Amino acid sequence: MSRKLGVPCECGAAWPGTRICHCIGCHRTFTGERPFDAHRLGNHGVDRRCATEAEMSIKGLRERAGRWYRPVGAKRTITEESTNECLAAA
Ligand SMILES: [Zn+2]
Numbered sequence: 001m002s003r004k005l006g007v008p009c010e011c012g013a014a015w016p017g018t019r020i021c022h023c024i025g026c027h028r029t030f031t032g033e034r035p036f037d038a039h040r041l042g043n044h045g046v047d048r049r050c051a052t053e054a055e056m057s058i059k060g061l062r063e064r065a066g067r068w069y070r071p072v073g074a075k076r077t078i079t080e081e082s083t084n085e086c087l088a089a090a
Pocket residue numbers: 023024025026027028039049050051
């Protein structure tokens with residue numbers, strides 16, 4: 001299940017700009033694909049899921065004004081997959 005950019009999610013969220021990622025799994029909004037990718041845990045097709053807020057905090061993600069982002073200079077201790085599942089994850 002995927003949604004086109006700019007089409008509001010069923011949860012009512014809308015987001016401007018093409019770089020904003022909104023997860024249709026947990027309905028959080030991210031400032032880009034990298035923080036979005038960082039909140040997805042587990043393996044594809046196995047136990048892929050969204051991180052809890054505590055887990056996102058551990059990964060260095062921060063939330064402001066309803067947007068999750070990673071502050072510049074945050075440690076990257078977690079291996080990030082460069083998947084392109086933004087807006088297609090569920
Ligand atoms: Zn999510």
